Amino acid sequence: MLLIDATLPALSAAGLSLDPALALKWAKALAALGVSRVKRPREPLVASDALYGLDGVFRGDYPSLFKKLRRLGPLEMVFGDERGWATALAASWLEEGGSGVVCSLVGVGGLPALEQLRLILHLSGRMLLPKLGRELQALGQLFEELSGRELDLFQPVLGRGLFAGEAGVHVDSWPKDPTLYEPFGPEMVGARRVLAIGRHSGQGALRLKCLQLGLSCPRASLPSLLRAVRAKAAELERSLTDAEFAELTQASSGGQASRGGQA
Amino acid sequence: MTGSVQLVDTTLRDGEQAPGLAFSLQTRLTLAAALDQAGVAQLEIGCPAMGPQEVAGLKAIRKVCSRALVSTWNRIRATDVTASLETGAEVIHLCLPVTAAHLERKLKKTWAELAGDLTECLNLIQAQGARVSVGLEDVSRATPLELARAADLLQELAISWVRLSDTVGILTPGRVRSLVGFFVGRGFSVEFHGHNDLGLAAANTLTAALAGAARLDTTLGGVGERAGNCGLRRLVALAGAELELGVSLAQATELEELARPYYQARSAYVRGLLAAKAAGVESFFKIASIDSENKI
Numbered sequence: 001m002l003l004i005d006a007t008l009p010a011l012s013a014a015g016l017s018l019d020p021a022l023a024l025k026w027a028k029a030l031a032a033l034g035v036s037r038v039k040r041p042r043e044p045l046v047a048s049d050a051l052y053g054l055d056g057v058f059r060g061d062y063p064s065l066f067k068k069l070r071r072l073g074p075l076e077m078v079f080g081d082e083r084g085w086a087t088a089l090a091a092s093w094l095e096e097g098g099s100g101v102v103c104s105l106v107g108v109g110g111l112p113a114l115e116q117l118r119l120i121l122h123l124s125g126r127m128l129l130p131k132l133g134r135e136l137q138a139l140g141q142l143f144e145e146l147s148g149r150e151l152d153l154f155q156p157v158l159g160r161g162l163f164a165g166e167a168g169v170h171v172d173s174w175p176k177d178p179t180l181y182e183p184f185g186p187e188m189v190g191a192r193r194v195l196a197i198g199r200h201s202g203q204g205a206l207r208l209k210c211l212q213l214g215l216s217c218p219r220a221s222l223p224s225l226l227r228a229v230r231a232k233a234a235e236l237e238r239s240l241t242d243a244e245f246a247e248l249t250q251a252s253s254g255g256q257a258s259r260g261g262q263a
Numbered sequence: 264m265t266g267s268v269q270l271v272d273t274t275l276r277d278g279e280q281a282p283g284l285a286f287s288l289q290t291r292l293t294l295a296a297a298l299d300q301a302g303v304a305q306l307e308i309g310c311p312a313m314g315p316q317e318v319a320g321l322k323a324i325r326k327v328c329s330r331a332l333v334s335t336w337n338r339i340r341a342t343d344v345t346a347s348l349e350t351g352a353e354v355i356h357l358c359l360p361v362t363a364a365h366l367e368r369k370l371k372k373t374w375a376e377l378a379g380d381l382t383e384c385l386n387l388i389q390a391q392g393a394r395v396s397v398g399l400e401d402v403s404r405a406t407p408l409e410l411a412r413a414a415d416l417l418q419e420l421a422i423s424w425v426r427l428s429d430t431v432g433i434l435t436p437g438r439v440r441s442l443v444g445f446f447v448g449r450g451f452s453v454e455f456h457g458h459n460d461l462g463l464a465a466a467n468t469l470t471a472a473l474a475g476a477a478r479l480d481t482t483l484g485g486v487g488e489r490a491g492n493c494g495l496r497r498l499v500a501l502a503g504a505e506l507e508l509g510v511s512l513a514q515a516t517e518l519e520e521l522a523r524p525y526y527q528a529r530s531a532y533v534r535g536l537l538a539a540k541a542a543g544v545e546s547f548f549k550i551a552s553i554d555s556e557n558k559i
Binding site: 058059063083084085087088091092095096113116119120123153154155156157159160161162163164165166167169170172173174175176177179180181182183192193194195196198199200204207208211212213227230233234235236237238239241242 | 279280281282283284285286287288290313314316338364365368369401430431432433435436437459460461462463465466467469470473488489490491497500501505525528529530531532533534535536537539541542543544545546547548549550551
């Protein structure tokens with residue numbers, strides 16, 4: 001058993017009253033991700049025979065320590081997050097062949113972050129995720145329901161905004177090979193790519209946005225449109241909405257840009 | 264762990280590339296001056312290849328930095344380097360993709376062609392007396408042969424300052440130790456550039472210092488593409504008193520407060536984008552690709 005989920009006891013310990021039906025859905029959602037040991041809401045966060053308090057070892061020779069600990073047999077390993085590196089230590093423990101890591105979604109309760117460890121296990125080939133799956137996204141949504149807390153837009157693995165793209169070099173890679181600048185595809189975590197247009201866009205991104213919005217824009221207009229986009233984004237101190245972009249596109253093509261056509 | 268390493272803040276380059284985020288020139292001047300005054304050793308201020316107006320802005324930013332080294336980010340292209348030299352930056356950073364995927368699918372160049380381009384860029388930089396750092400892009404997905412090939416080329420060209428870029432944020436502390444150890448062992452002065460896709464950017468960055476890295480890249484609040492970069496405050500807090508980074512926790516907190524309103528605007532913008540009913544962008548990849556190939 002590589003991962004042991006303690007999200008429910010961590011939320012209970014924070015004083016939340018958990019809906020039993022949602023808690024059951026939680027256990028099922030985790031099973032779909034290969035996490036078979038899910039602690040119940042009233043279960044102790046840390047088992048009496050667990051090893052915990054290891055969050056201070058990061059600066060030392062923890063690989064040697066881990067080697068000795070593994071000889072003790074199967075254990076519940078609890079890396080605390082007091083110093084902010086619980087997930088890193090848990091990842092190292094797993095990487096060196098360890099198992100039994102007690103974790104929780106987004107590290108609630110001061111534990112390693114389950115979703116991050118799950119991705120690490122996938123990327124290392126030790127426990128693969130389905131290529132096309134909404135399991136992680138469903139887990140994130142369920143967590144929001146259980147905790148009453150919205151996940152950060154750019155939360156590693158689960159953030160809904162992770163696959164927004166703007167910078168020229170990165171958006172340019174999308175049609176060529178999106179994996180050049182993505183560690184995993186949005187489909188794996190139930191997310192989607194969205195295209196922002198702003199100060200760091202390149203001409204290829206403008207072209208892609210025109211196609212997406214059904215705007216025609218002659219290639220010759222792209223350099224002036226790019227200058228206008230950059231100036232507008234710097235003035236607004238944010239990227240442009242689709243409506244703002246369409247307006248600039250119209251202006252830079254002398255009013256010839258129209259929806260529904262391609263140049 | 265004791266000692267000191269230098270911080271390289273890239274909020275104005277890699278940070279501002281975060282989708283939705285944009286700073287006015289005035290804001291960039293304010294942030295650069297604040298980072299400089301706080302004691303950050305180096306600021307990566309932008310990409311001069313964006314055009315003459317950007318070069319003018321970067322020149323102005325360069326002037327408000329009285330203590331920090333200033334660097335600019337460049338592709339391995341003579342035009343990029345020429346624009347960078349105009350800004351007055353002391354360090355010209357060159358981004359060198361090292362994996363077959365980046366060479367074949369992005370640059371469509373061979374390693375030998377890229378090495379030739381790198382030599383041309385170095386000649387331009389050396390003629391102006393600027394310093395050079397080379398960033399190994401996608402180094403975390405490189406094969407041992409690709410790593411050795413990159414190290415050999417840099418040594419052949421007498422480049423000693425190398426940035427290891429975990430471009431897609433997949434490194435773990437164990438892999439950081441061996442990667443940094445490899446380049447330190449070959450005699451390079453190593454800079455580490457982490458991304459936070461697995462939530463490990465700060466721990467990986469600290470690990471890089473423990474393994475011998477001399478410079479660590481950060482952004483204010485960890486802003487950057489996808490899940491972001493290594494956050495300045497987070498790193499300072501993790502490092503504690505035993506590793507001198509030149510910036511105190513109180514200073515890092517103040518600096519991040521300066522950037523916060525822009526990040527809030529960015530989040531609101533991305534929320535709007537996700538809520539919009541525009542067609543999925545993937546549907547247009549094929550057409551965009553054909554357009555690009557044929558210069559339609």
